[in-house]
Amino acid sequence: MPILEIEGLNVCYRPERGVRISAVRDLDISLERGEFVGIVGESGSGKSTLGFAITRMLRPPAVIESGAVKFKGTNILELTGSELRNQRRGGLALVLQSGMNALNPVRSISKQLGDVLKAHSQKGEHWGRSEVRARGGELLSMVELDSEVLDRYPHELSGGMRQRVAIALALSLEPELVVFDEPTTALDVIVQASVMETIKSLQRSRGFTAILISHDMSVVLDATDRTLVMYAGRVVEDQPSKTVASAGIHHPYTEALMKCYADPRADKVELQDIGGTPPDLSIEVAGCSFAPRCSFASKVCFLETPSLVRSELIQVACHVRLPVSPMAKEVKVVRN
Numbered sequence: 493m494p495i496l497e498i499e500g501l502n503v504c505y506r507p508e509r510g511v512r513i514s515a516v517r518d519l520d521i522s523l524e525r526g527e528f529v530g531i532v533g534e535s536g537s538g539k540s541t542l543g544f545a546i547t548r549m550l551r552p553p554a555v556i557e558s559g560a561v562k563f564k565g566t567n568i569l570e571l572t573g574s575e576l577r578n579q580r581r582g583g584l585a586l587v588l589q590s591g592m593n594a595l596n597p598v599r600s601i602s603k604q605l606g607d608v609l610k611a612h613s614q615k616g617e618h619w620g621r622s623e624v625r626a627r628g629g630e631l632l633s634m635v636e637l638d639s640e641v642l643d644r645y646p647h648e649l650s651g652g653m654r655q656r657v658a659i660a661l662a663l664s665l666e667p668e669l670v671v672f673d674e675p676t677t678a679l680d681v682i683v684q685a686s687v688m689e690t691i692k693s694l695q696r697s698r699g700f701t702a703i704l705i706s707h708d709m710s711v712v713l714d715a716t717d718r719t720l721v722m723y724a725g726r727v728v729e730d731q732p733s734k735t736v737a738s739a740g741i742h743h744p745y746t747e748a749l750m751k752c753y754a755d756p757r758a759d760k761v762e763l764q765d766i767g768g769t770p771p772d773l774s775i776e777v778a779g780c781s782f783a784p785r786c787s788f789a790s791k792v793c794f795l796e797t798p799s800l801v802r803s804e805l806i807q808v809a810c811h812v813r814l815p816v817s818p819m820a821k822e823v824k825v826v827r828n
């Protein structure tokens with residue numbers, strides 16, 4: 493059984509003043525145990541909304557309009573607060589972009605760890621000062637930090653150290669699924685690479701299932717087994733990460749994204765912007781959301797929303813690349 497199954501998920505934001513925004517649309521995703529899956533897409537494509545929905549951390553004005561998020565077969569969207577708290581142990585965890593936001597600025601790291609361990613303690617467990625320090629030392633060493641960090645406050649740590657502490661906190665309850673939402677975006681390139689190495693090695697050694705959310709295609713391709721490309725709240729492509737660079741079939745949006753990133757090993761790099769702007773998610777339009785920016789788009793693309801179609805290991809939602817609609821078979825493909 494997959495560890496995570498998302499079925500027909502629709503999430504929107506309904507602010508008191510302002511328009512309704514449909515951030516995640518008709519999403520179906522399935523993750524096998526131990527997989528490391530990357531979710532990539534431009535700002536506003538719905539990646540974080542999805543990450544928050546998976547870990548049930550969405551707050552108003554976000555509303556889950558329909559769908560299911562099944563973790564080990566249980567729809568976590570139907571759990572009560574206390575059932576959800578019980579699920580956190582050995583369950584789901586979220587690591588956010590800035591370690592500072594995840595940490596309490598006025599409590600030392602050991603106190604914060606103690607808070608988490610006590611809040612989720614199980615029958616027979618006692619989290620006194622020495623137990624917390626022992627477990628804290630173990631967790632910090634897992635993320636390559638010295639145990640003296642236990643006595644520090646978040647403002648005394650560098651950005652990279654804070655992010656490592658946030659990862660240690662997330663792993664303290666031994667989650668089986670961890671969502672990393674832009675875990676290294678706020679860090680400089682060198683620290684970014686070393687924190688990513690730690691995440692990769694922890695994922696392999698501890699065997700948890702992981703989702704890495706990033707706008708950076710190269711980070712996702714380097715770290716993950718499988719890449720999902722999101723556009724305007726939908727998954728438009730699902731490929732094994734190692735074949736993305738060489739694959740013969742792509743969604744035109746993925747192709748455009750790939751042209752925006754530089755391979756640092758390449759002698760010469762030519763970058764192209766995608767052109768146009770992402771769609772206004774407050775307006776429901778027929779057809780493929782990428783069609784107005786797509787140089788291959790044809791009539792059918794403006795009329796029917798394409799669904800993900802499988803071709804061997806690849807899934808692409810595009811009338812032109814993997815046509816299923818009888819209408820799509822008749823259209824003339826326009827190439828630039």
Ligand SMILES: Nc1ncnc2c1ncn2[C@@H]1O[C@H](COP(=O)(O)OP(=O)(O)OP(=O)(O)O)[C@@H](O)[C@H]1O
Pocket residue numbers: 505506507513515533534535536537538539540541542552553554707773
């Ligand atoms: N609290 C909110 N209230 C209203 N709209 C929101 C809110 N949070 C996000 N949105 C909207 O939902 C859509 C998806 O946002 P989301 O943050 O999930 O995208 P993202 O791909 O994670 O972007 P980024 O990489 O910039 O974080 C966007 O149009 C965004 O403006």
